[in-house]
Amino acid sequence: xxxxxxxxxxxxxxxxxxxxxxxxxxxxxxxxxxxxxxEATRRSDVKAIVLIGKGGRFSGGFDINAFKKPxxxxxxxxxxxxxxxxxxxxEDCKKPVVAAVEGLALxxxxxxxxxxxxxxxxxxxxxxxxxxxLGVIPGLGGTQRLPRLVGVSKAVEMMLFSKPILxxxxxxxxxxxxxxxxxxxxxxxxxxxxxxxxxxKPWVRSLHRxxxxxxxxxxxxxxxxxxxxxKRTAPNMPQHLACLDAVEEGILHGGFKGxxxxxxxxxxxxxxxxxxxLINLFFAQRATAKVPSITDIGLKPKHVKxxxxxxxxxMGSGIATSLILSNITVFLKEINSEYLLKGMKxxxxxxxxxxxxxxxxxxxxxxxxxxLKGVSDYSEFKELDMVIEAVIEDVPLKQDIxxxxxxxxxxxxxxxxxxxxxxxxxxxxxTNSQDRIIGAHFFSPAHIMPLLEIIQTEKTSxxxxxxxxxxxxxxxxxxxxxxxxxGFAVNRTFFPYMQAPQLxxxxxxxxxRVDRVIRNFGFPLGPFHLQDxxxxxxxxxxxxxxxxxxxxxxxxxxxxxxMLKDGRNGKSNGKGFYIHKKGSKPIPDxxxxxxxxxxxxLMNIMPxxxxxxxTDEEITEMVLFPTVNEACxxxxxxxxxxxxxxxxxxxxxxxxxxxxxxxxxxxxxVGPSRxxxxxxxxxxxxxxxxxxxxxxxxxxxxxxxxxxxxxxxxSLKSNSKLILERLLLSTTDEREWxxxxxxxxxKLKQIDNGMLPVLKLCYDQMQPCIEQCFALCSMFPKDSLxxxxxxxxxxxxxxxx
Ligand SMILES: C[C@H](O)CC(=O)SCCNC(=O)CCNC(=O)[C@H](O)C(C)(C)COP(=O)(O)OP(=O)(O)OC[C@H]1O[C@@H](n2cnc3c(N)ncnc32)[C@H](O)[C@@H]1OP(=O)(O)O
Numbered sequence: 001x002x003x004x005x006x007x008x009x010x011x012x013x014x015x016x017x018x019x020x021x022x023x024x025x026x027x028x029x030x031x032x033x034x035x036x037x038x039e040a041t042r043r044s045d046v047k048a049i050v051l052i053g054k055g056g057r058f059s060g061g062f063d064i065n066a067f068k069k070p071x072x073x074x075x076x077x078x079x080x081x082x083x084x085x086x087x088x089x090x091e092d093c094k095k096p097v098v099a100a101v102e103g104l105a106l107x108x109x110x111x112x113x114x115x116x117x118x119x120x121x122x123x124x125x126x127x128x129x130x131x132x133x134l135g136v137i138p139g140l141g142g143t144q145r146l147p148r149l150v151g152v153s154k155a156v157e158m159m160l161f162s163k164p165i166l167x168x169x170x171x172x173x174x175x176x177x178x179x180x181x182x183x184x185x186x187x188x189x190x191x192x193x194x195x196x197x198x199x200x201k202p203w204v205r206s207l208h209r210x211x212x213x214x215x216x217x218x219x220x221x222x223x224x225x226x227x228x229x230x231k232r233t234a235p236n237m238p239q240h241l242a243c244l245d246a247v248e249e250g251i252l253h254g255g256f257k258g259x260x261x262x263x264x265x266x267x268x269x270x271x272x273x274x275x276x277x278l279i280n281l282f283f284a285q286r287a288t289a290k291v292p293s294i295t296d297i298g299l300k301p302k303h304v305k306x307x308x309x310x311x312x313x314x315m316g317s318g319i320a321t322s323l324i325l326s327n328i329t330v331f332l333k334e335i336n337s338e339y340l341l342k343g344m345k346x347x348x349x350x351x352x353x354x355x356x357x358x359x360x361x362x363x364x365x366x367x368x369x370x371x372l373k374g375v376s377d378y379s380e381f382k383e384l385d386m387v388i389e390a391v392i393e394d395v396p397l398k399q400d401i402x403x404x405x406x407x408x409x410x411x412x413x414x415x416x417x418x419x420x421x422x423x424x425x426x427x428x429x430x431t432n433s434q435d436r437i438i439g440a441h442f443f444s445p446a447h448i449m450p451l452l453e454i455i456q457t458e459k460t461s462x463x464x465x466x467x468x469x470x471x472x473x474x475x476x477x478x479x480x481x482x483x484x485x486x487g488f489a490v491n492r493t494f495f496p497y498m499q500a501p502q503l504x505x506x507x508x509x510x511x512x513r514v515d516r517v518i519r520n521f522g523f524p525l526g527p528f529h530l531q532d533x534x535x536x537x538x539x540x541x542x543x544x545x546x547x548x549x550x551x552x553x554x555x556x557x558x559x560x561x562x563m564l565k566d567g568r569n570g571k572s573n574g575k576g577f578y579i580h581k582k583g584s585k586p587i588p589d590x591x592x593x594x595x596x597x598x599x600x601x602l603m604n605i606m607p608x609x610x611x612x613x614x615t616d617e618e619i620t621e622m623v624l625f626p627t628v629n630e631a632c633x634x635x636x637x638x639x640x641x642x643x644x645x646x647x648x649x650x651x652x653x654x655x656x657x658x659x660x661x662x663x664x665x666x667x668x669x670v671g672p673s674r675x676x677x678x679x680x681x682x683x684x685x686x687x688x689x690x691x692x693x694x695x696x697x698x699x700x701x702x703x704x705x706x707x708x709x710x711x712x713x714x715s716l717k718s719n720s721k722l723i724l725e726r727l728l729l730s731t732t733d734e735r736e737w738x739x740x741x742x743x744x745x746x747k748l749k750q751i752d753n754g755m756l757p758v759l760k761l762c763y764d765q766m767q768p769c770i771e772q773c774f775a776l777c778s779m780f781p782k783d784s785l786x787x788x789x790x791x792x793x794x795x796x797x798x799x800x801x
């Protein structure tokens with residue numbers, strides 16, 4: 001990480017920031033910038049300054065790692081930077097400063113540029129303030145300068161939706177002063193800066209501008225409407241309203257007061273659980289791209305240009321839509337011309353829907369549809385790079401298709417299936433191509449849902465996995481690579497989520513209450529409503545698979561069968577637990593209650609024949625703790641590489657509320673021991689459905705978080721910082737941890753399910769002791785990685801073991 005300065009003969013100092021790959025801003029960079037700007041201001045040969053980001057990307061913003069401070073630590077580098085760096089050093093600089101912006105300027109990156117007196121951008125540069133997606137607000141003056149540069153309405157839209165714009169739009173809005181081709185960018189910026197110095201161009205301090213704010217009543221009207229919208233669309237995200245408050249403060253009392261408000265609000269938000277949860281998701285999502293033994297072994301991804309899709313139903317047409325929108329040619333195959341036409345029309349309707357919602361332009365839609373070819377035989381399949389089978393969940397049918405594909409496709413063609421439950425080894429049983437068979441499990445609707453579950457068998461080749469991962473990235477999905485098992489990672493983890501509500505209802509709880517409670521937790525729909533969407537035929541087929549695979553923990557409900565017998569198949573025929581009418585919101589259907597009663601009688605599991613009495617909190621826990629329990633098994637069996645993959649999968653695949661950080665992150669905030677003891681109690685009361693898994697029991701007994709993967713422990717040997725993080729310190733009555741944050745060691749105590757810092761220690765002093773401790777621990781089995789805090793303190797005091 002460096003900040004350098006070069007002064008040219010023209011008297012322009014070019015200050016460059018470099019912190020590859022994204023020039024992320026941190027404390028060292030802030031110090032470097034202050035130093036170079038100080039030098040440039042002092043030097044008499046410098047007339048003007050140009051600020052650039054090295055490596056073709058101006059800056060991805062402030063270092064998000066700095067937001068991961070332990071609770072209670074209110075120090076932060078960013079607030080002081082807002083005044084010290086952006087106002088005092090850059091905006092109030094005695095020499096004009098021009099930002100030469102290329103590639104991207106996001107968050108703190110754009111805020112840095114907005115502090116300059118002008119901005120020249122390369123074409124197609126992304127400009128945005130995405131901080132709200134992380135639970136914080138722009139903290140380097142963005143809430144004040146963006147409204148002053150582009151107007152309140154556009155600024156609020158850009159911040160609340162966290163959607164970047166391109167430099168071309170930025171120029172129209174006044175955020176960018178000029179556009180110059182990448183090669184000319186620095187030269188154009190130098191000239192612009194000199195023109196300001198020579199007073200040929202205005203010297204603008206954007207914090208002082210008011211011309212774009214409009215009248216007070218107009219601005220307040222806009223903010224009122226934005227607040228109403230934020231309350232509706234982001235009810236559990238405090239940062240949305242906080243951001244609007246900061247904007248309003250600046251409008252009412254001036255930009256500088258606005259900055260102070262922004263700073264104080266930022267400090268508070270950084271401590272919030274929402275921020276911690278969203279930051280967990282940010283890093284979890286990035287981690288999914290790194291697959292051990294796949295992405296780290298030097299393979300190069302193959303270019304996938306032509307893909308065949310077999311089946312033009314909801315899934316097939318959704319997948320086709322995703323691919324053609326990313327410039328991949330699709331051959332959609334159906335068994336006859338009638339079904340083919342239906343499939344093609346479905347793709348067109350998907351694209352039209354995206355155009356209507358402003359997600360895709362007419363031009364993009366036309367181009368995408370030109371890449372879609374309908375076929376009813378395999379004659380074009382020889383040329384394909386990949387085929388994705390998306391037919392109904394019928395084992396013999398899928399086996400026949402794969403056997404045909406092996407014959408008609410070239411030997412390098414990837415053979416993927418979109419099955420959501422069936423074992424891939426069974427699907428490929430009639431072929432000799434197991435090395436190129438892979439699961440590509442999309443979530444419905446496939447052109448909208450962002451998750452792609454990639455399933456590898458023990459025979460799938462790493463190249464094939466890498467190629468599908470790359471396709472996933474190209475079509476803008478978040479791919480998680482998982483191992484083959486019934487239901488794979490996502491559906492398997494969530495099958496108890498669909499079953500527990502059924503069990504609760506048979507214990508006498510009202511089904512609509514269950515849905516309401518789960519919605520209040522943050523899911524967009526309750527589990528019964530979700531079952532309506534999937535349909536009861538699909539539910540029955542999937543239920544059979546789980547009953548075969550996991551007979552020890554299945555709840556065999558009669559309700560599904562009775563629903564089908566009553567002619568209810570959920571949304572598809574308008575009748576389920578809810579009444580579904582086109583164009584109106586589904587409403588609870590009271591006529592389903594006698595069916596529920598009949599099922600209750602048949603199952604007869606209410607203790608003493610009487611409905612149980614449970615609180616809303618217990619309902620949430622009885623639905624979600626079994627889900628966490630299954631996630632523990634998925635983790636324990638190595639179906640996913642790390643717990644954070646399940647956080648991403650739960651949010652993107654199952655709509656688990658993002659502000660809770662994902663299933664495993666949330667489970668760790670609840671605490672494994674609480675989850676374990678509740679499940680144990682319920683398993684004694686209501687049976688083996690609730691029986692705690694071995695993994696959960698182990699973690700609960702050791703007081704360890706669920707999200708530390710078991711296989712992570714041996715690799716700790718090579719990284720003493722990580723060792724420290726993982727060293728669980730057991731004392732007589734509390735759980736205590738050591739944690740390293742920004743080079744400092746914190747002793748944390750578990751209080752009210754949260755980890756609070758109670759002591760700061762010196763890392764350098766502690767390090768040799770920890771290494772000795774680890775050397776000692778490594779002589780024992782993995783499970784004995786425990787040592788007491790008192791013992792470490794003793795070593796520290798005596799300097800030896
Ligand atoms: C005070 C301020 O107002 C507060 C802020 O500035 S908060 C930060 C605002 N900025 C953002 O939210 C941008 C976050 N980053 C992104 O969205 C994407 O990284 C991007 C669109 C910029 C680039 O995407 P892409 O090219 O796919 O690169 P991506 O793999 O995501 O990132 C590369 C590496 O940089 C890291 N990174 C990206 N942005 C980061 C940030 N702001 N802080 C710390 N690390 C960051 C990623 O974790 C990844 O690290 P890894 O290689 O160790 O996994």
